[in-house]
Amino acid sequence: MMVQDRFLDDDSTSEFRGLNPAQCEELLQSQSVGRVAWQAADGPQILPVTYAWHEGTIIFRTSPYGVLSELIRPTEVALEIDELDQRTRRGWSVVLQGRACGVAEPEQLVRMWTVGGVVPWAGGVRNVFIQITPQKMTGRVVAARPG
Helix, strand or coil, rough: CCCHHHHHCCCCCCEEEEEEEEHHHHHHHHECCCCCCCCCCCCEEEEECCCCEEECEEEEEECCCCHHHHCCCCCEEEEEEEEECCCCCCCEEEEEEEEEEEECCHHHHHHHCCCCCCCCCCCCCCCCCEEEEEEEEEEEEEEEECC
């Protein structure tokens, strides 16, 4: 059973259903890879990140030299996670809108180094922590009608 099956009504004939904020948060907590989108200095950017849900925020690590390091300055962003099955034409998507910024407070940094799941897949030095504080979460489940 796919994750979204928990959020679909068996009696529903609807192909599309919105998720409430608690369901969106549950899905955000259950995943560790998403895509961050923002208006960068040289145009729109959408990049994958490995993240963790920590104390009501999203946190991830990046290189001090990569494009994601732009997010150390307060920036409006969107984070999307999803699970899609092209064969069965079923899936879900959650979009979190919020404000990203770098974490600089020493006490907070010490805590973040111990959060599970904040391990980047990319190699190299990834010692810059970015935190996204959610302002809005929306989600949807979609399932193709039988027949």
